[in-house]
Amino acid sequence: MTAFRFVPQRALSALLAAALSAVLISPARAAGQGASPDVAALGRGINILGYDGIWEGYPNAPFRLENLTAIRKAGFSHVRINFFGFKYMDSGNILDEAVLRRLDAVIEQVLASKLIPILDEHDTDLCQRDVPECTAKLKAFWRQIASRYAGKYPALVFEILNEPGGNMTSAEWNALLGECLAIVRGTNPKRNVVAAVLNTEELPVEQLTLPAGDGNLIVTFHYYLPLQFTHQARRGRRLSRRSAR
Secondary structure, three states: OHHHOOOOHHHHHHHHHHHHOEEEEOHHHHOOOOOOHHHHHHOOEEEEOOOOHHHHOOOOOOOOOOHHHHHHHOOOOEEEEEEOHHHHEOOOOOEOHHHHHHHHHHHHHHHHOOOEEEEEEOOHHHHHHOHHHHHHHHHHHHHHHHHHOOOOOOOOEEEOOOOOOOOOOHHHHHHHHHHHHHHHHHHOOOOOEEEEOOOOOOOOHHHOOOOOOOOOEEEEEOOOOOHHHHOHHHOOOOOOHHHHO
C-alpha cells in the first residue's frame, strides 16, 4: 500500500483513467499479428507530473523523482509524462529552453529507473476549444521536440495529443495528426508514436486515419465509465450525466 502514497489526489483520476485506457495495434501490424515486442514492453503505466511544479524549477513539488523506483517496484513498466507544452511557449510558439532541459532530466531519470517514458502533449482544453490555435501550437511543439530528441533516447515514446475532441471533428483531427506525424517522421522515422482516437462517447475508431506503412504507431482511446470509480478523487465535483448510465 505504501508504494502509492506518492500519488497526489489531484492525479488519482488521471491514474485511474490511464489504467482503463486501451491500446490498439496500428493497421501496419494488425494483419494476423499480436502486439509487437515494443508495444508489449509498455505493460502497465501511470501518469506523472501533469500539474507539478518541477517545470518551474521546484524540486519535489510534490512529485519526487525517486518515486520512480517505487513505481517500478509496484509493477509498472512505463510512465506517461503529462506535459503542458503550450504553457511554456513564447509568442512565437518557441518552447522555453530551461523547461526543456528539465524535461531532458526527467526522461533520463525515467530511463535510469528502467521505465519506458511516454511524452504526452497534454493541452487538451485548448485543443478541444480552439482548433486553429491548437493546430499552430501543436505543430510547433512537435517540430521542436522531434528535432531535440532525434537520435536520442530510443525507448522514448511520443504521444501526439491527449484526448483530441470537443470542437475538433474527426476530419480535423486526422488532418492535424497527419501533419504532426509527418513532422515527427522527418527526424524520427522509427520512433514509437501514440495516436489517440477522437475522445467522444462514440469512440469513432473506424474514423481514425493513419499513414499506410508506418509500423511504429500505437492507437489509444480513454474510457471513463463508471465515473464514480474513475473519478474518485473528484467526489466534490459534479459528475457528468454519463455517470448515471
